[in-house]
Amino acid sequence: MPHMTQRNRKLIGAFLLVGSIVLWSVLATWVYLALPEGLPGLVLIVYFIIAGMGWLLPSMAIIRWMARPDRIG
Numbered sequence: 609m610p611h612m613t614q615r616n617r618k619l620i621g622a623f624l625l626v627g628s629i630v631l632w633s634v635l636a637t638w639v640y641l642a643l644p645e646g647l648p649g650l651v652l653i654v655y656f657i658i659a660g661m662g663w664l665l666p667s668m669a670i671i672r673w674m675a676r677p678d679r680i681g
Contacts, residue, residue, distance in 0.1 A: 614678050621674035625667055632663040 612620075636659035643655070 611679050614674070614676065617674045617676065621670050624670050628666050628670065629663050632666070636662065 640655070640659070643652075
């Protein structure tokens with residue numbers, strides 16, 4: 609079975625990155641809309657910081673997978 613080249617991983621990873629960011633933004637919006645009205649501003653700031661940075665962990669894993677060097681042999 610042929611192994612996946614870095615070039616192929618980058619192509620697939622680009623689609624995965626875009627898809628994961630879109631999915632995360634939809635999820636974050638859904639959670640925001642489900643929050644009760646009248647929350648203090650500090651709570652909303654904390655939520656937006658978490659929601660805004662939450663896409664980083666899955667993206668870092670995808671980028672690390674994309675950057676793996678090709679196997680020799």
